[in-house]
Every structure is written in C-alpha cells, then in structure tokens.
C-alpha cells in the first residue's frame with residue numbers, strides 16, 4: 001500500500017522558499033510514497049480550555065484527522081529568531097493532544113531547514129528536533145538537511161538547480177531506507 005508522508009511547511013507566505021523546497025521533495029519521492037501537505041496556518045493557538053467535548057475548534061479536528069492517516073512526516077522549517085516559527089510549534093502542540101492520543105508517536109520524521117542566511121536554519125532545525133524527541137518521532141540523522149542561502153540555489157525559472165536537487169534526492173533516498181527499516 002502507498003505510504004503517505006505528511007508535509008508540514010512552517011512558512012505561511014505565498015512565495016516561501018521552504019514551500020518550494022517541499023514541492024521539490026514531493027517530486028523526488030519514489031513509487032510507493034506520496035506527499036500530503038497538511039495545512040497548519042489556519043490552526044487556532046493551542047489552548048487546553050478548548051480541548052474538551054463541544055469546544056474543540058474544527059480546524060484542530062480536521063488537522064488531527066488528516067495527520068492520523070500519515071505514515072511519516074517531513075518538516076520544512078524556516079528559522080525565525082534562531083528557532084522554529086510559531087506555526088510549527090503550534091501544530092506540534094495541537095497534534096500532541098488530547099493526552100495519550102498524540103498523532104506523532106513513532107512516525108518516522110525528516111527535518112529540513114531552509115534560510116536566506118548561510119547558517120541555514122541550524123537553530124530551527126535543532127529546536128524542532130528537541131520537541132520531536134519528546135514526541136517520540138524518530139528523525140533521520142544523516143544526511144542533515146540544512147539549505148542555506150536558498151535564494152541563490154534557484155534558476156531563472158524559479159526551480160532549484162541540478163546539484164541542489166541531487167542533494168535533495170540523497171536526503172529522500174536515505175529517508176526511504178530509514179523508513180523501511182523502522183516499519184519493517
């Protein structure tokens with residue numbers, strides 16, 4: 001059966017480079033894997049008072065139901081002030097509750113950070129990994145996916161240039177091996 005990989009993009013802006021990275025990764029998935037982009041920009045901020053019958057925001061329910069069906073998860077995160085954007089932290093929190101019903105547990109993960117700067121979102125990448133340890137998401141370790149100065153890696157057509165796409169492919173290939181080992 002086809003394995004569904006949830007794609008979560010932390011930048012909400014229309015022309016996001018992280019979104020472009022995610023769209024490129026989608027094209028690199030092998031047969032037997034498919035991407036499902038999970039909407040996170042519309043999720044109300046997590047509030048425990050709302051997480052009770054009759055009060056749960058519809059957007060949380062839609063997100064949780066969609067995320068329940070994924071077999072693995074890819075995060076594409078920009079770095080905001082040396083950490084992850086609030087959108088991703090909120091999605092992690094919404095997906096982690098109600099207590100005992102987390103949608104993240106044991107789903108093989110991949111963290112890709114992308115930035116305009118040369119440090120390539122290192123801070124965001126590792127802050128995200130910190131939460132994923134607690135959420136019991138095993139994350140691919142190598143190759144690490146830091147995409148720095150990404151504005152220089154696209155051609156005039158707006159697409160990532162070939163050496164960069166080849167690097168993306170090595171990440172996807174390593175993830176598939178990792179995924180298959182964990183789920184065998």
Ligand code: FNR
Nearest residue numbers: 011016017018019078079080081082115116117121
């Ligand atoms: C940034 N940016 C940024 N870049 C970086 O390398 N380290 C950082 O800590 C920050 N901090 C930061 C905070 C906020 C609030 C914004 C809006 C931006 C710049 C960031 O790399 C740039 O805007 C990217 O283009 C964001 O990724 P998308 O939107 O193109 O996917």
